[in-house]
Amino acid sequence: MRVAVIGGGVMGAATAWRIAKRGVDVVCFDRHSPPHALGSSHGESRIIRTAYFEGSWYVPLLQEVFPMWRELEAASGARLLTMTGALMIGDASSEVVAGAFASARVLDRQAGVLNPEACVAAMLSHVQRVERGTVVESLADLRSAFDAVVVAAGPWTSELIDWIPLRVERQVHGWFSIARDADWFTPDRFPAFVRQSRENGFMYGIPTLDKKTIKVGRHHDGETTHPHRIRRRVDEFDLDPLRLLTATYMRGVSGHVRHTITCMYTNTPDNHFVIDFSPDDRRVLVISACSGHGFKFGPVIGDIAADLVCDGGTQRDISHFSAARFAAAPHVPDDNGDRDQQRDH
Template identity: 40%
Template sequence: MPTTDIIVLGLGAMGSAAAYHLARRGVRVLGIEQYTPAHAQGSSHGRSRVIREAYFEHPDYVPLIQRAYELWRGLEREAGERLLVMTGGLMIGPESGVLVRGALTSARAHRLPYELITAEEVQRRFPPFRLQPSTVAVQEPNAGVLFPEACVRAHLDGAAAAGAALHFEESVRQWKASGDRVEVTTSRGTYTAARLVITAGPWAPPVLRDLGLPLQVERNVMYWFTPLRNGETFAPERFPIYICEYRKDAFFYGFPALPDGSVKVAHHHSGELCTPETIRRDVDADEVARMRALLAARLPDASGDLRQTATCMYTNTPDGHFIIDRHPGWSNVTIACGFSGHGFKFASVVGEVLADLALEGRTRHRIALFRLARFA
């Protein structure tokens, strides 16, 4: 007899959401996670994550993020805890740059509300910014901040309430599949099920070694500063989330102040490749200095005392788009990986998609952009 109906490997952002949606559909779910709930070892932590609608990466993301908003708000009501704060957003850069051009393309394709504003107008509306006159920004109202640890815990709590069995601090040794069953061996034992969902984050390359996926894991650093002055101007009701293309194809992003008054900023892609075993967790003085230099030129009031740093991992695909598909060799194995540093905001809808694929083999959501066949 199978241990359960379906096993979910990895209970970070995507796995917790998958377990939640599967359990709510009445199937027996076993979730397995090598660390504690909402841990800080992978890609689903950091106290705040951007959510935005005018998606510069590709217009096909927009319907998914719209559904993700619906699901986050439903989860928020269910959990009785605030998971999302709307602040509006700015996509800042040269008008010909990939960020502004892509945001405009998505906004116009889906008739989203937005304004294209000058650097002078950005500074009038949001005084902390200091921008070059040639810079413009796409301002959108439907953007804000997700609280990642709370989001993961809410999905886990909801999955458990719906009957899922969730195992933590249990590492996976191997998995194998046949036509009608899967078998997963862990540090505690062996489990069988009819289906398997693999949401392994930066551990995906070894877990999915048989597929030879073109994935690269990248170390990225997050920084929290106390504003040097005018801290009240960074309050969430006065200051938006933002991404800034400060030179061609190079970005940093940031947030309004957290409740403790700190302001979080980070590079989007740092270029230092790693594995979960080799990632450098310390942050050196040169890295802090580079971030301070960016802030000095564009957000000088933000660069006060350094409060905290933390590292996370991006799992990148060559084209920057996700992988969400059924395993080409085993129709009872569904995989989601390669979220390339911009996946967390989609976790609520990715969980729904994974439940669809695992149980029905199809989904109503448009996910052609994420199919494995593009790497064939």
């Protein structure tokens, strides 16, 4: 059996790794040279948590994925996961607090921070063939050369398939300087956090291993974009909500921004994952497991993809991730469309 995986970000890399682990011939294609900073699997840190306000059905996958991350650490010899704990902040009725308690019912001490670049590199190190700098423009050639094709192309997915309505969203992250005497922001003392407010929606903060900065970002509410036309420059108005958060709630964090990056979310209409076969060809599997909260699931989603490709099915419950729920949904326009109608609610 020969399998092609399109995309070398976290989902493509994880899928290729888990398929290769079964002794199957797999080739991973990426238009850039992963790990890179041009998609969605970069930025030095990603939160992993089990208090999951997005839906209780994610929790069994999270419980399964922690040992898989540790397995990858042991196999690669790299430090991938740092445990910090995680704090959900909001009023009692907010989605982030009420949802977290509904799914976990305990303070989330089993949470931490993943290094995305190191994670992707570690996974791809176990894949015999990675075709970097290779643009796949059509599935036709791959379908004739391989027994199965997995599309895990992140923001480029809509260039290859048209039966899932996806919206690509620009996100901005900023690294803020910490005062020298503010020693409470170290990973062993300061948990990652997600905060929800009526004024600013979802915001998050992540302690950094250098102990000199803290990473802050906004979750959703970004402008609709396209991977070929994303605005990479970060302007002051991009940083205003991040500065407001640090100035209001984070004593010891200065307004000085050491550096910034942009990345892309690939969102479904309901912000839940898609893991499903093409309605026209079961040799084509699409993994769009992101919507801004997918990285942490990489190994278990990759293993589910390996189940589906190699065995034709999986024992895990993926009923929530069927693309059939969007059967009547219109295609989502790109950045030339009406942004007001595309905002997440």
